[in-house]
Amino acid sequence: MDAPDSSLSIEIRSKSVEQTLEPLVTQITNLISEATSPSKRSGSKTTRQKALERGGNAVYQAVERFVTVGEELGLTNPEVFDDMTNACTEAREAALSIQNGVSSQEPENEDLAQGARKLLSAVTRMLLLADRVHASQAAESVKRVNTVLAQIQNASDLSKFVHEFSELGAALVQVGRTTGERQNDAKDDVIRAHLASHRSILERSTSLLHATCRSALRHPQTSSSLTARSQVIDMMSAALSSLEKLLGGHIPTIPHVDTAHHAIVQLERALDENAPLSELLDTLCETTHDFTDSPYTNHDERERVLALTHLCCNEEDKNRLRNTTSALRSQLESIARNHVVDLTKSEIIADVTNAIAASASRADEVSTKITESCEQIVDACTLIRHVSSAQSHLVSIEHTINYIRSLAPLMSSCASTLARHQDSQMAIDSFDACVSSWKAIVEQVMALLKEIVPVVYAGHELQAAARVVDEVTAGGESSSINQESRQIVHRAKTMSAAAFSVYLFTRGEGPLRTTNELFEHATQLASDGETLANEVRNLTVVRGEIAVRIERLEGACCKLQSALCTPSCGKAATFNKVDQVVTRVKLLMQTVAQLVTACLLIATSPGNSKTDIGSLPVGLDAL
Template sequence: MASECSLNQNSELLKNEPNLTDSNNNQKNNSNAFESYKIKTKSIENTLLPLVTQISTLINFKDNLKRLSQNGSNLCSERTAKALLKVGEVVHLAVERFVNVGESIAIENNCIKYEMLEACKEARNAGQSIRSQTQSPNSIVNILGVITTPTNAGSLFSNEKITMIQSANLLLNSVTKVLLLADVVIINQILNSKNKVLMSVNKLESCLDIYSFVSLFSQYGSDLIELAHLSGERQNDLKDEKKKSQMSSTRWILEKSTVMILSSFKAYLKHMECECAKENVSLVFSLLHQALDTLHYLIVDSGSFYDFDAPFYSSNYTSKFQLSFTNTLRQFEDSLELCTNNMLNEKNDQNVLFESLNKLIESTQDFTESLNVTQREQILNQQNEIRQKTLESIRPNTQNILKECDILKKILIIETLQLTNELFKKNQDAILLNSIKTYSLANQYDLLIETLDIFKEYSDHVLEICKMLRHVCALDVFEVTCEHHYTIFEILSKLIQSASGAVALYPQCNSTVENLNLYCDYWENQINDLSILVKEIQENFQGLKKSKNVYLSLPRPGKHGTNVRGINKIVNKLDSTERSKIAKLGLEMKLIQSEIDNEAAKWNEPHNEIVKLAKQMSEIAYEIHLFTRGEGSLKTTQDLFEHAEGFLTNGVLLFGIVKQFVEKIPNGYLKDELNLLLERLPFNFKQLKNKLKQTTIGKTATFNKVDYVIQDTRDFMNLIAKIVTNCFLCCTK
């Protein structure tokens, strides 16, 4: 019932615009409403691609016939008309087959039954609507807004054309919703598997004899294999690289925990009176519970229709890591840019900026509080410089502040790499681990305690370096890996200390000795992995300084893999899946662009600034749409990014003009609704700006940036369409 309630709440978000009084809550809820339709897995995206191709054929047919009419041809050929009839029928039949599968899933899963049947009904109606609109050649020509005679050449926004666009939108939305609801079933399956593992773990924790342990451990192993298989498939299906890295880290811990449980339990069952052995087992199980909670959170977060407050999906997961310096610096830069572009209310400008400044300063505490940092004074002085330049005026000088931030960032990077290199040069861990083993076996308690104290200081230093690396690394994948190393080193340090105590008490027991050796080996392997990570981070820093971006061109007929600007470089071509994914985004962009053009055409004031800017943004969106088809003036991804920058500039101008327009509107629900829409613009602005700032090297990274930039531009356009509509309503009333 909890899951049904959650899905009902999310489906309501899709249908209704939230009515909220608090602006912050409004932005958050609007963001959640959008998130409920966000596709987070590759499989759902790939399933949508064939349907997108067929709908693209229908929508793009209008543009082709427009060109024919401009060349003097009035109608399409009979062959083309028959092909269009076939496309409409193919879409209808494909939707029918798809809906039948969706309905069977709904019958088998009560938790999504109501929402799934509703979505299937919407999809079936949309499919039938598209088929009915392509029943005859004449209706096709009329529906798509085709110019049949020179006298009606301006009727590009006929009711029939709008109906086709609405049907296409409804079909895409309803089919997407069916797929996302079906994804809930997969998530339930993984969570049920995780719960089985959790039950096995709880039984193992209460085990007190070797015979029951063997049976329970065998069951635990079987359950864990099933969970590893399901979670592995989910990991490979995720689009977000950071989430994939987090899930990979969590699955690694679950895999290693099997050996840890076996080793620690053998020592504990032989010496149940030993507090050190008991503590060792407790530490292993605490690590296992933490990994299961993290996996639970990641699996739930990989879906699109889950409410985290639902009791059935409650989790104890809490992140132990605060925002890194790199992330807080990005937020601070965003706040500066919003203030510079007047995209925040004047009353809130300073509050937002000061809050992000305080977070930036707080993120450097791991450096300023460390006794090993040699440039502590320089860091504190640089903090004061940034604070003074930020507080010196209401509209601070952005360039000067960013320059000071860059200096601070360089100091932190240099300090971190110096400490890391010194750590590896000393090779202190090998000496300490050998001493711990020797003193434990020889029952030399005083020397063992002294060595463990030194090892504790050393492990704290390693943890400190992991946190510093996490603060300065530029990529999310590196940040997740640093967090993984921190977690493993933290638990291994405690495990080695407790295991050595058990060996000191029972040096003749093979189980206790093997247990200590296992954790020492894990520590050495982890140090080696950390050294590899540091090398990759250093190479990344050097690459950011020395390498230039490799921009890719989307394939175009007759120009595959060539740069049209005459640079003699072979550019990697996109595969069919990537081309289809971009085509889907292009279609969505085209639908929203048509909607904005339609809204702008309603105004009787062609020189109105709102209308002019909306049309300019619509033209930019259309160029991006052509880019996804390998056409138009945008030839490379660099052209696309520069075009998106222009889109942002127009968005800032539109924000200022609409803001002035709102001040002249009498109080009422229309003004309130327009204000709520305006408050969402800075969020979209920041999101797109962050994507454009990202530096990419290589084909995959560049394609992902193109993908995200087009997605964020599409979402920005969707919001602009609503703003233009509301402005028109305010003018008419």
């Protein structure tokens, strides 16, 4: 038997492979646990043995179904035939070994464990090979589009172009379907972002290709119309080439860029660890240069950034330095948001259209205006990158910058063609297609900002609320209060720590890595909030301010639970749900701080024996 392909990575990158393996892993684990458990061996051997035999047979039958499908896949795909045959043979032998092992009177633990490892390894290789075949089929559809693109570029008359373009449409539909499946199946957010960006370029470029090709066929003597067609085809070819590499398992590397967000995170971490700050402060100052050097940053914003940066570099008190870096972060996010808003107010389209209508000789002016507008969008993207924490956002921003830099010269070419043929419908359609893509890219930048900044702002407010709870409970721990009251303080501190983990999630840090983990964490927070309200209420009959605070806390818990029950199918819905959950957690922690503060103020106030006992938890009135 040939050795298995050592180049096949066992790393699982597809959600479908994990989901397919999970029930088999559970079935094998339960079977072996049952067979080797000492507590089970004292029972009726006949009954137990029959159950084990049924379990072993079920595992063998399940594996046999896997193997049958795998062998058929190997026969129809010669490139994986040898590897698939080896994996199928190994899986069948391992399943038979497990079946025989659990059916014996005294199963050997080591033999069963070894058989389980071999079986899972073989089945995993089979699934990865099947995944490779699927990726290869997707790559073939990409190659087909490249072939049709070359034929379109060589089309010399309209009828041939129409025929080739209809073939391209069918091929692009296939690429969209297969790459969409790969995107949804990818476990890695970065890979999903790369696939989404390249698929988006292909989708936008289809209308551009149709318009520029018709313009080139209508005006073959105008060099700018031929250039525009070539530019669109080059954009599509580059996207297709990148897609093909991604489908082949290549993971692109993102050029490292020091961002303001990363610099502030490193500085805050150094403050917590009492590490040297000098180099980190220098890096932070350098990352703010993109904000202060931008021609689109107004004077007041620039002065505020410079002042906050100066304070950071000269502040010796760590608490004040932490507050200053937080203020700087908020200021940088505000500037990034303002730059994106300014894009929506740009009159570049009207300016270019007016220049075209005025005179064909003003082509240089048109090109200059387009270039300037391109740089404004790139500038906004650069600032968004500085305040972003997620790698997937950095990937999307990088692709957006590359796309707008490709779109700008294309738009100049189409504008030049229109300036020379202002009555040509083909030239008008070509320029209009560029305008539509230009507007779409501005909307995409706005969408990126909405994904990044709102959650960040909510996260900062949540951090502030958690810190208030910490400060309040720190005062409670230092007070001479009884055990029941300390329980309330301890509960509030636990919730504060949990809320801080939610805040770290908004920065792409901390123990919470996925949205599901965030939602589970928030569910526990809501439960803890209800428990805290009950603990305060059960200590005595409450009235007045304490009763109001308890009602507000229970309302905040209810709102958080309502947000957690919201269905989230798709990227946009999931993002909105995360935003709602973070905001509701912030509200919850604010009400916790208010309740605990009210209790401690009453408990520690001088002469509180004269206070209405109905507004105090039991124990707090005895101080």
